[in-house]
Amino acid sequence: MTPLEFRLLNDFQRRFPLVPQPYAVLAETLGVSEQDVIATLARLQADGAVSRIGAVFRPGAIGASTLAAMAVPAERLAEVARLVSSCREVNHNYEREHHYNVWFVAAALDEQRLNATLQGIAGTAGIEVLSLPLVEEYHIDLGFPLGERGTREAREPRAPERAVLDPAGRRLVAALEYGLPFISRPYAALAARAGCEERAVIERLAAWQTEGLVRRLGVIVRHHELGYRANAMAVWDVPDAFAPRFGRALAASDGVTLAYRRERHLPQWPYNLYCMVHGVDRDRVATRIEALGRALGLDRFPHAVLFSRTRFKQTGATVASLAEAAHG
Numbered sequence: 001m002t003p004l005e006f007r008l009l010n011d012f013q014r015r016f017p018l019v020p021q022p023y024a025v026l027a028e029t030l031g032v033s034e035q036d037v038i039a040t041l042a043r044l045q046a047d048g049a050v051s052r053i054g055a056v057f058r059p060g061a062i063g064a065s066t067l068a069a070m071a072v073p074a075e076r077l078a079e080v081a082r083l084v085s086s087c088r089e090v091n092h093n094y095e096r097e098h099h100y101n102v103w104f105v106a107a108a109l110d111e112q113r114l115n116a117t118l119q120g121i122a123g124t125a126g127i128e129v130l131s132l133p134l135v136e137e138y139h140i141d142l143g144f145p146l147g148e149r150g151t152r153e154a155r156e157p158r159a160p161e162r163a164v165l166d167p168a169g170r171r172l173v174a175a176l177e178y179g180l181p182f183i184s185r186p187y188a189a190l191a192a193r194a195g196c197e198e199r200a201v202i203e204r205l206a207a208w209q210t211e212g213l214v215r216r217l218g219v220i221v222r223h224h225e226l227g228y229r230a231n232a233m234a235v236w237d238v239p240d241a242f243a244p245r246f247g248r249a250l251a252a253s254d255g256v257t258l259a260y261r262r263e264r265h266l267p268q269w270p271y272n273l274y275c276m277v278h279g280v281d282r283d284r285v286a287t288r289i290e291a292l293g294r295a296l297g298l299d300r301f302p303h304a305v306l307f308s309r310t311r312f313k314q315t316g317a318t319v320a321s322l323a324e325a326a327h328g
Contacts, residue, residue, distance in 0.1 A: 014216035052179025065107035069100040085313040095310035138259040139251030235271035237302040
């Protein structure tokens with residue numbers, strides 16, 4: 001990795017400039033040309049290190065979404081994984097080491113369409129789909145610092161809260177689906193997609209960040225390509241009343257990239273407290289999860305650790321049908 005690549009990947013995962021020529025601002029900061037910045041980011045995306053330059057929205061704020069799981073026989077894994085990944089509503093799809101081995105995230109315009117998607121997958125595959133919607137978030141960011149870790153933002157536990165968007169807002173969210181283009185005036189291109197003015201796009205994104213609707217705006221990296229080769233989802237069955245205390249403790253712990261509470265799906269899935277840990281290898285991830293369990297007193301509760309095995313699909317979170325509904 002060149003010094004320029006490192007700085008672009010590490011320094012601009014959040015607080016991306018909200019000015020007409022943001023890449024020129026990055027270029028001035030880094031002492032290179034605007035074209036160098038644009039070409040380097042485009043190459044990093046082509047190589048898989050960058051997913052997009054875009055927005056991370058507050059969980060549950062845009063449309064309806066859920067984490068879902070399926071127990072797929074080994075001989076049907078490739079077939080069912082293709083089925084799941086083919087759905088536009090699905091943005092992440094992984095194999096994990098567990099009886100429930102296919103895990104995916106789906107998002108749609110509303111609960112009705114989300115449920116129809118899950119039912120369609122279940123009906124076509126002939127396999128039950130467990131839906132595990134978010135109840136309360138403690139830490140959801142998925143920024144991956146390549147150098148020194150920054151200070152983690154403290155955040156009170158909160159339940160998902162749906163944003164109320166006018167037609168212009170829905171059009172902008174739809175335009176943001178694939179991120180900012182690699183051109184000198186990317187917000188102008190977003191404005192053209194959304195049917196508004198460049199200044200309106202910049203002002204609305206700034207307002208969304210202030211309101212907390214947009215958690216961060218910047219370079220969205222792919223962790224595996226940047227050396228985070230192992231990751232595991234750790235889950236615990238804790239009394240619901242204790243979940244916020246444990247969730248806050250997980251959120252404040254080094255190495256934890258996600259921490260939240262989800263609905264149980266009884267009797268098949270009793271777990272309600274989740275965290276994700278990413279690391280450079282499996283041993284370090286396993287060691288970190290064990291240490292968290294001991295330090296926080298979570299190891300006394302029923303738990304499981306599901307290592308990721310195969311990445312079938314990883315894209316930016318989408319809200320299928322939002323573009324079609326944007327003019328409503």
